[in-house]
Amino acid sequence: xxxxxxxxxxxxxxxxxxxxxxxxxxxxxxxxxxxxxxxxxxxxxxxxxxxxxxxxxxxxxxxxxxxxxxxxxxxxxxxxxxxxxxxxxxxxxxxxxxxxxxxxxxxxxxxxxxxxxxxxxxxxxxxxxxxxxxxxxxxxxxxxx
Amino acid sequence: xxxxxxxxxxxxxxxxxxxxxxxxxxxxxxxxxxxxxxxxxxxxxxxxxxxxxxxxxxxxxxxxxxxxxxxxxxxxxxxxxxxxxxxxxxxxxxxxxxxxx
Numbered sequence: 001x002x003x004x005x006x007x008x009x010x011x012x013x014x015x016x017x018x019x020x021x022x023x024x025x026x027x028x029x030x031x032x033x034x035x036x037x038x039x040x041x042x043x044x045x046x047x048x049x050x051x052x053x054x055x056x057x058x059x060x061x062x063x064x065x066x067x068x069x070x071x072x073x074x075x076x077x078x079x080x081x082x083x084x085x086x087x088x089x090x091x092x093x094x095x096x097x098x099x100x101x102x103x104x105x106x107x108x109x110x111x112x113x114x115x116x117x118x119x120x121x122x123x124x125x126x127x128x129x130x131x132x133x134x135x136x137x138x139x140x141x142x143x144x145x
Numbered sequence: 146x147x148x149x150x151x152x153x154x155x156x157x158x159x160x161x162x163x164x165x166x167x168x169x170x171x172x173x174x175x176x177x178x179x180x181x182x183x184x185x186x187x188x189x190x191x192x193x194x195x196x197x198x199x200x201x202x203x204x205x206x207x208x209x210x211x212x213x214x215x216x217x218x219x220x221x222x223x224x225x226x227x228x229x230x231x232x233x234x235x236x237x238x239x240x241x242x243x244x245x246x
Binding site: 049051052053054055056061064067068071072075094097098099100101102103104105108113114115116118119130134137138141142144145 | 187
């Protein structure tokens with residue numbers, strides 16, 4: 001059964017990453033997009049990453065906003081640094097999971113995929129990206145739990 | 146010999162909590178909102194990681210989000226609610242905070 005898995009927990013606690021070149025390029029691309037979106041106000045995902053945590057206020061507490069921005073960018077940078085590794089540790093695994101989830105959510109919001117109906121009507125290219133991210137997330141969550 | 150000054154205040158005025166203070170004491174809730182793309186198992190593992198909830202509680206909360214569109218996942222002090230909300234955003238979930246009525 002483990003033959004078909006992408007992420008495998010080894011006995012020494014490390015996570016083996018059985019991604020091919022296409023898969024690694026996909027992860028790298030999404031992680032780089034998250035880093036770029038945090039730093040570039042003109043990036044398509046920037047607004048998605050800045051949603052206020054308290055809807056009764058126009059903007060967040062600057063400290064909370066900074067904490068979120070730093071953590072999100074740090075996770076994504078860690079993914080970019082570790083994307084070619086054959087084995088990753090737990091911390092890197094969590095950074096992968098959170099970054100890919102941020103990318104999935106940003107992609108969905110940017111494409112207006114806010115309902116099952118909208119998802120069903122999405123173009124083929126977007127659906128492939130969504131399903132690829134979902135598969136990576138599903139397998140990573142299974143490995144980390 | 147100097148007399149000892151009274152130590153106890155003479156009024157109880159400040160024992161009464163003002164309306165503003167009462168408002169502050171009401172707990173803040175962290176709310177997670179549903180979306181059509183996030184895998185259920187990812188939501189569960191993020192709840193376990195951030196709040197330290199056991200698998201059963203995390204799964205129950207995830208199902209509430211899925212079926213009702215949202216769920217209150219934590220309530221308490223505002224600062225902690227904001228911190229949890231930031232952590233949920235960093236993990237890629239849509240979350241907000243609001244003060245209980």
